[in-house]
Structures are given as C-alpha cells and as structure tokens.
Amino acid sequence: MLKQICPKCNKEYTSRPAISRIDNKTRICPACGVIEAIENIIESNKRSKRKKKLVRLVH
Numbered sequence: 001m002l003k004q005i006c007p008k009c010n011k012e013y014t015s016r017p018a019i020s021r022i023d024n025k026t027r028i029c030p031a032c033g034v035i036e037a038i039e040n041i042i043e044s045n046k047r048s049k050r051k052k053k054l055v056r057l058v059h
C-alpha cells in the first residue's frame with residue numbers, strides 16, 4: 001500500500017483517501033474526511049437556522 005501524508009493532520013495513512021470538501025481535489029485521510037463531512041453538516045444546519053430566523057423576521 002502506498003503511504004500518503006494527510007495535509008490536514010500530517011499523519012501517514014495507507015487506506016483509500018477522502019477528497020477534501022474545501023477544494024474538491026485535496027486528498028486527505030479518511031478520518032479527516034469524516035471530520036469535514038460533520039463540519040459540513042454543522043455548517044449547513046447553522047445556515048438553515050439563520051435562514052429560518054430571517055424568514056420569521058421579514059414576515
């Protein structure tokens with residue numbers, strides 16, 4: 001297996017890389033891939049909450 005270094009955590013990994021959501025091409029380790037996925041869900045939740053608040057404000 002080819003060893004790769006994850007640019008996010010600087011750790012070596014040999015499993016199949018995940019693609020970073022930041023630029024859609026950076027290869028990161030699967031663990032960081034999971035972290036980014038969770039961050040993405042949290043961010044989109046925050047965004048939709050803010051949107052709902054705005055919708056209530058203008059009505």
Ligand SMILES: [Zn+2]
Nearest residue numbers: 006009029032
């Ligand atoms: Zn990593």
